[in-house]
Amino acid sequence: MAQYQEAAIVLKSRPYREADSLLTFFGQTHGKTGAIAKGVRKPKSKLQAGLYPLSYVTVELYQGRASLATVMGADIIQGFGRMRDDLTALSWGMVLADIVDGMWSEHDASPETFQWLILGFEALSQGRDPATVGMTVAWRCLEIAGYAPEWGHCRDCGQSIGPTGPITLLVSEGQAQCKDCSPGKGVVISLGSFKTWQQWMTINPSRLGAVEAHGVIYRELYDLLDRYVVAQVGRRPRSLSFIQSLMTLSQDEPSTKRGETP
Numbered sequence: 001m002a003q004y005q006e007a008a009i010v011l012k013s014r015p016y017r018e019a020d021s022l023l024t025f026f027g028q029t030h031g032k033t034g035a036i037a038k039g040v041r042k043p044k045s046k047l048q049a050g051l052y053p054l055s056y057v058t059v060e061l062y063q064g065r066a067s068l069a070t071v072m073g074a075d076i077i078q079g080f081g082r083m084r085d086d087l088t089a090l091s092w093g094m095v096l097a098d099i100v101d102g103m104w105s106e107h108d109a110s111p112e113t114f115q116w117l118i119l120g121f122e123a124l125s126q127g128r129d130p131a132t133v134g135m136t137v138a139w140r141c142l143e144i145a146g147y148a149p150e151w152g153h154c155r156d157c158g159q160s161i162g163p164t165g166p167i168t169l170l171v172s173e174g175q176a177q178c179k180d181c182s183p184g185k186g187v188v189i190s191l192g193s194f195k196t197w198q199q200w201m202t203i204n205p206s207r208l209g210a211v212e213a214h215g216v217i218y219r220e221l222y223d224l225l226d227r228y229v230v231a232q233v234g235r236r237p238r239s240l241s242f243i244q245s246l247m248t249l250s251q252d253e254p255s256t257k258r259g260e261t262p
């Protein structure tokens with residue numbers, strides 16, 4: 001039983017009983033933690049401001065014998081207000097929170113994942129291309145959690161993949177197939193999409209979002225991420241379905257060009 005303080009991201013929040021909320025934090029040192037915030041939905045609660053989903057907070061938690069911790073206090077470090085003002089940016093922020101929530105077990109710490117979440121939310125707040133930022137951070141988080149796809153060699157014949165596309169990724173195995181072996185299963189992406197993906201996986205965090213994906217490359221990489229997350233995490237986060245509907249509404253990629261070039 002202990003009370004402790006830590007820097008954390010609020011991954012999600014849902015109403016519970018009359019005035020409480022159930023929260024999921026991703027903390028810098030304790031990883032994912034479920035907690036109850038008692039009375040938080042009363043109008044005069046001091047806790048409220050610090051506990052919005054996708055906020056970066058310092059939280060005071062009491063962990064008793066119960067599996068749920070109790071929120072004793074919360075101070076906001078960054079609220080990422082500009083991310084919240086943009087529906088597409090906010091949706092990608094929620095995708096990142098859902099993926100991290102789906103990949104990690106309680107109290108399994110990953111300071112690197114925590115760092116990437118903050119980098120992602122900052123870039124989304126700075127107005128960088130939301131789809132590019134969202135997909136890049138999603139793949140980096142998948143990689144940190146040990147879910148990175150193996151693109152180097154064809155699963156069946158062993159020859160190295162590229163530089164001649166297209167490439168097939170068997171999403172449930174996380175392995176690639178060359179064009180000679182591809183039996184038509186898995187997700188096929190063009191060489192251009194593969195090269196964009198490779199740049200995302202090595203890009204310096206300060207340039208996050210600078211290698212934008214548009215048009216066909218955007219659609220291929222979105223489809224790849226969507227199907228990969230479903231296969232690896234085991235379910236489709238609602239936030240990913242929501243982005244799909246934004247795409248359908250705009251009849252094109254949801255992001256607008258923002259003047260950044262690779």
Ligand SMILES: [Zn+2]
Nearest residue numbers: 154157178181
């Ligand atoms: Zn092959």
